[in-house]
Amino acid sequence: MGTRRYARRQNKMIRGRFLEHPTREVPPIYELDTTDLSKWDDEVKNKAIHIVESHINESACNFEPLTSEIDEIKKGIDGNSHNYCDVCNRIFIGDNVYAIHLKSIRHNKVLKKKKRLEEQKKKMELMEEKKTMELMEEKKPSDV
Structure with a gap:
């Protein structure tokens, strides 16, 4: 076994x-x-x-060697390229490593967290805008 x-x-x-x-x-x-x-x-x-x-002897061999099993997708992958993830603020060397990172749990968690913070920021801005509008409406009747 x-x-x-x-x-x-x-x-x-x-x-x-x-x-x-x-x-x-x-x-x-x-x-x-x-x-x-x-x-x-x-x-x-x-x-x-x-x-x-x-x-x-550098002569011809009677037996065929195994063929390379590289598919066209892997041939196009550059192992030395530099990729920057804007979400995680990290640099990755190699397309394969970068592709793995984009599918990783850590990347997705950071992405969700940034989206959530952005939504909270928008809500806070809307609430502040609403408060300023209410304050302006309260001031208008007293001015007249």
Whole structure:
């Protein structure tokens, strides 16, 4: 059980780090089928030796490397761009980090708080305006 979990985590790490990273240049990665131990020499050992030898000798390899799994959306993400959140008064480096921040609970709480304060400010202004109008109306009859 533990080795299967470890293998899944390793595969996930390799995909995330090498195959799905939009800005990283990585060498070709080859998939080797290690499920059947009786075919270890043919499926793993010989393929690995051939891949390494072709890389060392700079010759063509008979096996196809895994293709990058980067979608077009991730390619457009700039990892070095600077984004400023007016609501939270914070700077974020990278479009991905900024997009995550905009969906965060903290950002939404600050946004709600600022909206609530703005509404309270408007109510206070309306009440003050109403009071001044009442005072002006009270002064008018005495002036006449």
